[in-house]
Each structure stands twice: as structure tokens, then as C-alpha cells.
Amino acid sequence: xxxxxxxxxxxxxxxxxxxxxxxxxxxxxxxxxxxxxxxxxxxxxxxxxxxxxxxxxxxxxxxxxxxxxxxxxxxxxxxxxxxxxxxxxxxxxxxxxxxxxxxxxxxxxxxxxxxxxxxxxxxxxxxxxxxxxxxxxxxxxxxxxxxxxxxxxxxxxxxxxxxxxxxxxxxxxxxxxxxxxxxxxxxxxxxxxxxxxxxxxxxxxxxxxxxxxxxxxxxxxxxxxxxxxxxxxxxxxxxxxxxxxxxxxxxxxxxxxxxxxxxxxxxxxxxxxxxxxxxxxxxxxxxxxxxxxxx
Amino acid sequence: xxxxxxxxxxxxxxxxxxxxxxxxxxxxxxxxxxxxxxxxxxxxxxxxxxxxxxxxxxxxxxxxxxxxxxxxxxxxxxxxxxxxxxxxxxxxxxxxxxxxxxxxxxxxxxxxxxxxxxxxxxxxxxxxxxxxxxxxxxxxxxxxxxxxxxxxxxxxxxxxxxxxxxxxxxxxxxxxxxxxxxxxxxxxxxxxxxxxxxxxxxxxxxxxxxxxxxxxxxxxxxxxxxxxxxxxxxxxxxxxxxxxxxxxxxxxxxxxxxxxxxxxxxxxxxxxxxxxxxxxxxxxxxxxxxxxxxxx
Numbered sequence: 114x115x116x117x118x119x120x121x122x123x124x125x126x127x128x129x130x131x132x133x134x135x136x137x138x139x140x141x142x143x144x145x146x147x148x149x150x151x152x153x154x155x156x157x158x159x160x161x162x163x164x165x166x167x168x169x170x171x172x173x174x175x176x177x178x179x180x181x182x183x184x185x186x187x188x189x190x191x192x193x194x195x196x197x198x199x200x201x202x203x204x205x206x207x208x209x210x211x212x213x214x215x216x217x218x219x220x221x222x223x224x225x226x227x228x229x230x231x232x233x234x235x236x237x238x239x240x241x242x243x244x245x246x247x248x249x250x251x252x253x254x255x256x257x258x259x260x261x262x263x264x265x266x267x268x269x270x271x272x273x274x275x276x277x278x279x280x281x282x283x284x285x286x287x288x289x290x291x292x293x294x295x296x297x298x299x300x301x302x303x304x305x306x307x308x309x310x311x312x313x314x315x316x317x318x319x320x321x322x323x324x325x326x327x328x329x330x331x332x333x334x335x336x337x338x339x340x341x342x343x344x345x346x347x348x349x350x351x352x353x354x355x356x357x358x359x360x361x362x363x364x365x366x367x368x369x370x371x372x373x374x375x376x377x378x379x380x381x382x383x384x385x386x387x388x389x390x391x392x393x394x395x396x397x398x399x400x401x402x403x404x405x406x407x408x
Numbered sequence: 409x410x411x412x413x414x415x416x417x418x419x420x421x422x423x424x425x426x427x428x429x430x431x432x433x434x435x436x437x438x439x440x441x442x443x444x445x446x447x448x449x450x451x452x453x454x455x456x457x458x459x460x461x462x463x464x465x466x467x468x469x470x471x472x473x474x475x476x477x478x479x480x481x482x483x484x485x486x487x488x489x490x491x492x493x494x495x496x497x498x499x500x501x502x503x504x505x506x507x508x509x510x511x512x513x514x515x516x517x518x519x520x521x522x523x524x525x526x527x528x529x530x531x532x533x534x535x536x537x538x539x540x541x542x543x544x545x546x547x548x549x550x551x552x553x554x555x556x557x558x559x560x561x562x563x564x565x566x567x568x569x570x571x572x573x574x575x576x577x578x579x580x581x582x583x584x585x586x587x588x589x590x591x592x593x594x595x596x597x598x599x600x601x602x603x604x605x606x607x608x609x610x611x612x613x614x615x616x617x618x619x620x621x622x623x624x625x626x627x628x629x630x631x632x633x634x635x636x637x638x639x640x641x642x643x644x645x646x647x648x649x650x651x652x653x654x655x656x657x658x659x660x661x662x663x664x665x666x667x668x669x670x671x672x673x674x675x676x677x678x679x680x681x682x683x684x685x686x687x688x689x690x691x692x693x694x695x696x697x698x699x700x701x702x703x704x
Contacts, residue, residue, distance in 0.1 A: 122593050126508075132497050133504025136567065137514075137521040139560050143528060146539040207435030215429045224436065226692055231443050233688045234681065235621025236530075237655045241662050241677050242446050245453070245670070275439050303421045305428035326527065333529025335624040336655075340663055360531045360624075367534075367628050372543065384535040388528060395527035399520050 144388060151381035153373075160375060165382065171346050173366070173376040181379045183386075185346045189356035192349050193263055193338060194331045197270035201331075202324055204271070205278030209323075210308055212279070213286040225280075232276030236336040243269045243341025257353035259343060264352040266342035270334055274327035281326060285319025286312055318401050325398035329391045335360040359383055450681070454674035462675055471634065471661060472668045476676055478637045481644060482551075482651035483683070486626060487619045489555035489647075490562060495612050497559075498566030502608075505567070506574040507596055526564035530624040533561045537629040550648045554630030561625050562615045569614060573607020574600060606698035613691040617684045623655040631656040633664065654680045 154160045160181060164170075168182025208228075212221055247268055248260025257264070289312055297307045313320070343355020344365065357365075363380050370377040465475035501522075509515040537557030547553045577600050585595040601608075623631075631653045637644035645651045658680060661673040 122591055125593050129500050129504045129508065132500035133509065133518060135497055135501055136525050136563070137518050139563070140521045140525050140528070142540065143532065143536040143560075146544065147532060147535050150535070150539045150543075204435045204438050207432045208439050211429070211432035211436045215432055224440070227440050227443065229692070230685065230688065231439065233617055233621075233684050234443075235623070235655055235684060237621065237623040237658050238677050238681055241658055241673065242450070244662055245674075246446060246449055272439070272442055279439070303425040303428075305424050308428070329527045333527070333532070335529065335531040336659065340659070360529055363531050363535070364624055364627065367538075381535055381539070384532045388532050391527050391529055391532075392524055395524045396520065399523045403516070403519075 144385075147381055147384045147388060151378050151385055154375070154378045154382060157375060157378075160379070165379065169346070169348060171362075173370070173379065179375070181375070183359065183362070183383055185348055186357055186359045186362045186383075188348050189263075189342070190332060190358040190360070193266045193270060193342060193356060193358055194328065196263065196267035196352060197274065197331050198324070198328055200267065200271040201275050201278055201327060205275050205323075205327065206282055206320065208275070209279045209282035209286060210312075213283045214304060214308055214312065228276050228279050231272070232280070234273075236273065236334060237340075239269050239273055240337040240340030243337060248341065251353075255353065259355060261341050261343040262353050262355045263342060263349050266338045266356070266358075267352070269337045269341055270331045273334060273337060274331045277330055278323050278327040281323035282316075282320050285316040285323060288319060289315045318404065322398040322401045325394055325401070329394040329398070332394070333360060333387065333391050335364050339364045359387055363387075447681070450674055450677050453670055454678045455671070457669070457671035457675040458678060463679065466636065467634065467657075471665050472672070476654060476657060476679055478635060478644070479652040479654045479657035479676075480679070481637065482631070482635075483620055483654045485551055485645055485651055486555050486558060486630075486653055487616055489551065490558035490619050491612065491616060493556060493559035494563045494566055494615060498563045498611070498615070499570050499608055501563070502567050502570035502574055503596060503601075506571055507592070507600065522564050522567050525560075526568075528561075530561065530622060533557055533625045534628050536560075537625055542629055548648065549650050550630050551645060551651050552630070552647045554626040554651075554653075557625045557629050558619045558622060561622065562619045565615045565618055566608075566611045569611025570604070570608045573604035573611070576607065577603045606694060606701075610691045610695050610698075613687055613694065617687040617691070620687065621655055621680065621684050623653075623659055626653055627656060627659075633660045654683070 159179065164180065164182050166182075166187075167184055168180060169185040169188075170180035170182045171185065172178065172180045212224060212228075216224065243265055244261065248262075248265050250260075251257055251262070251265055252260040255264075293311050293315055294307060297311045298304075302310070338358045339361040342358065342361065344357050344361070345355040346357050346362075347354075349356045363383055366376070367380050370380055462475040463480065464477050466477055468474035505515070505518065505522075509518070534557065537553055537560075541547045541553035541556050542549055545553075547556075581599050581603065582595055585599045586592075590598065630650050632650040633652075633656075635650060635652050654676065658673060658676045661668055661676055
């Protein structure tokens with residue numbers, strides 16, 4: 114009987130350990146499997162890595178000369194994401210400061226629930242709102258001819274990454290010890306001075322991590338940009354240009370690319386590129402958060 | 409306070425302070441007003457199509473009329489199945505991280521992996537699901553492949569909230585149990601998990617809401633534009649079939665279906681949003697109850 118107990122205990126602990134390692138296994142697995150599908154490109158003479166990264170010519174289905182350059186999509190991804198971040202970062206930090214430092218505690222709970230609701234909205238619903246609501250507004254109030262463009266995508270991405278930035282930035286502000294606040298207030302600082310001179314510098318690592326995680330989410334966002342940024346493959350010259358991002362490119366073409374063709378493999382290689390970029394962003398954010406925890 | 413704020417300097421400072429509060433409040437409102445505007449617009453546009461019949465009938469006339477029943481059932485399938493995989497694994501992973509893991513390099517790597525798994529773009533999850541489940545494991549384009557992809561994608565949600573819940577169980581509870589001669593697993597089963605069950609449930613509910621809304625990971629692994637199911641049957645799909653899903657249905661209606669009346673995609677969006685919000689509301693109520701119990 115006792116032996117049976119010991120055996121089952123050993124078994125369950127092994128299972129727990131296995132599950133504990135599962136996240137690592139999955140991250141590695143994702144990398145390995147996506148690379149595996151893209152691997153044959155290495156031996157393919159019609160494909161050049163330099164063309165992939167530095168050419169804006171994307172003609173994967175052309176009959177005469179196929180080109181696989183994703184530079185236009187890279188530019189699309191970064192222009193949409195950066196424009197989104199210029200809107201989301203000040204708003205997100207401001208909202209977090211209001212929630213953390215200025216808001217009375219009872220409304221705060223309600224406002225935080227609303228921010229959570231914002232975070233829960235599926236990306237396909239954002240994309241739909243982009244198609245039907247914001248694109249109409251853009252056409253009505255600006256000189257743009259089409260509403261599905263860079264600005265539209267950036268607006269949606271800003272709204273989508275705001276909840277992450279707000280909640281993580283608020284956590285970072287709350288992690289600043291109350292002694293700092295008391296000391297500043299005792300010296301006669303206003304709450305504006307307290308925020309600007311004491312809290313923001315003290316919480317800067319956490320705030321940077323919050324912004325980075327929001328940035329990572331915006332780069333990887335697929336459905337909203339697929340539906341709401343238009344699909345022109347070129348280098349954008351103004352915020353009213355339609356663009357295509359790396360994620361939207363995969364989502365739009367994977368269904369039409371037959372398995373094991375070069376086109377299909379190039380789409381997987383784009384996936385590898387996206388994985389590496391978001392991995393670097395998230396890893397940086399993670400390292401910053403960890404350094405914060407161990408002063 | 410203002411009675412004592414006589415000097416001009418102090419008045420300036422107080423004005424600054426209220427200006428700052430107003431500025432930050434305006435920033436918060438910039439974020440919340442679009443939420444209400446969007447929901448109001450969706451409801452307004454969806455009103456002509458929204459009724460009970462819309463929920464329980466199949467799309468007809470090339471999806472230009474009819475309802476969302478097959479998509480709703482498909483979403484329930486995908487969510488249930490992904491939950492069945494992700495919940496046990498996620499909870500046990502959280503148990504490992506809080507109860508077993510010491511501060512070694514590989515456990516720090518696991519923490520980084522959880523953070524990174526949550527940040528992998530959804531379309532990369534889709535590529536992984538296609539490469540690993542559809543082709544390598546030969547599950548084909550099926551509910552099974554799509555659910556497994558969703559499970560891996562949403563597992564970090566469960567790990568994060570379960571870990572919070574487990575960490576909030578006081579250490580003295582565990583020590584008391586160990587002192588009675590209980591082993592590590594007995595302590596976890598009898599003391600730690602029952603005390604953390606509310607927080608764990610909250611995480612699982614949030615996973616449900618996330619999985620219900622995802623589109624990209626299921627688009628290439630098991631969801632289809634249209635699939636007829638027999639009305640009235642409770643379990644119309646089998647695991648090796650493809651299925652419709654609400655999120656995918658909304659995408660199809662709004663981008664691939666010309667000439668559809670705008671009330672239909674709007675109503676689909678409302679159904680999807682209502683599902684997600686209901687599930688989230690359940691999580692919030694549960695969390696409030698737990699906090700109230702904690703205070704008593």
C-alpha cells in the first residue's frame with residue numbers, strides 16, 4: 114500500500130515536471146517546426162536570402178520571373194507599428210498614471226474592468242470595426258481616397274495594444290514603494306511633480322518593459338491589419354497609403370500557396386523572421402522586468 | 409485644503425495639480441470612449457438582424473441570409489477541446505513553477521519561455537499548427553489540429569493566473585501540512601490547490617474568452633468558410649472534420665462575401681462580442697467573490 118503511494122507520487126511529480134517544461138518545449142517546437150517547413154529554401158537556387166530581405170519585388174505566382182522580396186512588408190509592419198506606438202505610448206502611460214495615482218479607489222475598479230473589456234475584444238472584431246467604422250471616419254475627415262490604409266491600421270493597433278501597456282505600466286507604478294511618494298509629498302511636491310520627478314524615473318524599467326510588450330503585440334497582430342490596412346505592396350510614403358504587413362501577407366497568401374512549393378516555404382520563412390523579431394522584443398522586456406525584481 | 413492655500417505660489421501649484429489630473433483623465437477617456445462608440449455602432453447596425461432565429465439557424469443563400477448556428481457550435485467545440493488540453497497542462501506547469509522550481513538557470517529559462525510563448529504572433533502559431541499538427545502529425549485539417557494550436561496559444565494565460573493564485577496561498581499553510589507528515593504532492597492536493605481554486609478558475613475562464621475570439625490560428629488548421637450541419641443535432645461535428653467558427657465566420661462575411669447585408673456581419677460581431685464579454689464577466693464576478701471572501 115505504502116509502496117503504491119510512493120509510486121503514484123513519483124509518477125505525478127514526473128508529470129508536473131514535464132508540464133513545467135512544456136512551455137519551453139513549445140517555444141522551441143514552434144521555432145523548429147516553422148524552420149523545418151522553410152528549410153528546403155536553403156538548397157533552392159531560385160531563392161536568395163538577400164533578395165528576400167532587401168527587395169521590394171514580391172511576385173510569388175508570376176509565370177515568367179518569380180520574386181520573393183519582403184522589404185515592402187517589413188516597411189509596412191514597422192510603419193504601422195511605430196505610428197500605433199506614437200499614439201499608444203503617451204495615452205497608455207497617461208491612463209496608467211491616472212489610474213494609479215490620481216483616481217479615487219472606487220471608480221478605479223470600474224475603470225480597470227473597462228480596460229480589461231477593451232483587452233478582451235477579439236482582433237477580428239477590431240478588424241471589422243476598422244473596415245466599417247474607422248475607415249469611414251478617415252475618408253470623411255481627411256483627404257484620403259481609401260479608408261483602409263496605414264493610419265487606419267495604426268489606430269486599431271494602438272487601441273489593441275493600449276490595454277497591455279496600461280495594465281503593465283500601472284503594475285510598474287504600483288511597485289514604486291510608498292515611501293517615495295510620502296517623501297516627495299512631505300517636501301511639498303504637487304502630485305504632478307511627484308509623478309514627473311519621482312514616479313516616472315523610479316518605475317522607468319517597468320514602464321519600458323510595458324511599452325516593449327505592447328510593441329511586440331502590435332508587430333504580431335494579424336487579423337486587424339489583414340482586414341483594415343489595404344493590400345498594396347510598396348514602400349509607404351504617407352500615412353494615407355495602403356500597406357501590407359508581414360503578418361497580413363502570410364494570412365492572405367497561405368491559403369493559396371500549395372504545400373511544399375517555394376511560395377509556401379517563403380511564407381514560413383517570413384514566419385521565422387516574425388518569430389525572431391518578437392522573440393527579441395519579448396526577451397528584452399523579460400530581462401528588464403527580471404532585473405527590476407532583483408535590485 | 410484650499411483654505412490654507414493662500415499664497416499665489418501654492419495656488420499655482422494646486423492649479424497645476426488639477427490640470428495634471430484632468431490631462432491624465434482625458435488620456436484614459438481617449439481609450440475608453442472608442443470602446444463605447446464601437447459597441448454602440450455595432451449594436452445599431454446589427455439591430456435588424458438580431459433575433460433568436462439568427463442564433464439557431466444556418467446561413468443560407470451563400471451566407472447572405474440566415475444565422476450563425478454552425479459557427480457557434482464550431483466555436484464551442486474548439487474552445488472545449490482546447491480547454492481540455494490547455495487547462496490541466498497549464499495548471500500543472502504553474503504548480504511546477506511555484507511549488508517545485510528553485511531559482512536555477514533552467515527555471516529562469518522556463519519563465520522567459522512562458523513570457524515569450526504569450527508573445528509569439530498568432531499567425532506564427534498558425535504556421536506551427538499547420539507544420540506540426542496538420543502535416544507532421546497527420547491530423548489533417550481538422551477540429552483536432554485547430555484545438556491543439558489554440559491550446560498551445562492560450563496556455564500562457566492559464567499559467568500566469570494560476571501562478572498568481574498559487575503564490576497567494578500563504579506559505580505557513582504548506583508548512584503546517586508538511587509538519588503533519590504529508591508529502592509534497594499530498595500538500596499540494598489537499599491544501600494548496602483547494603485554496604487557489606478560485607484564481608485558477610479565473611485563469612481558465614479567461615483562456616476560454618481568448619480562445620473563442622482567435623481567428624488566425626484556426627484559419628489554416630481546421631476552420632472553414634462554410635459547412636452545413638444537420639439542424640437540431642447536439643454533436644454535429646466529429647474531431648477529424650473541419651468546422652465553422654464564429655470569428656472565422658465574421659472574417660468571411662466581412663471580406664470574402666460581396667453583397668451581404670451589413671446587418672448580418674454586424675450581428676455576427678455582436679454575438680461574438682457578447683460571448684466573449686459574458687465569459688469575461690463571469691471571470692470578474694468570480695474574482696470579486698474571491699476577494700470579498702479574502703477580506704472577511
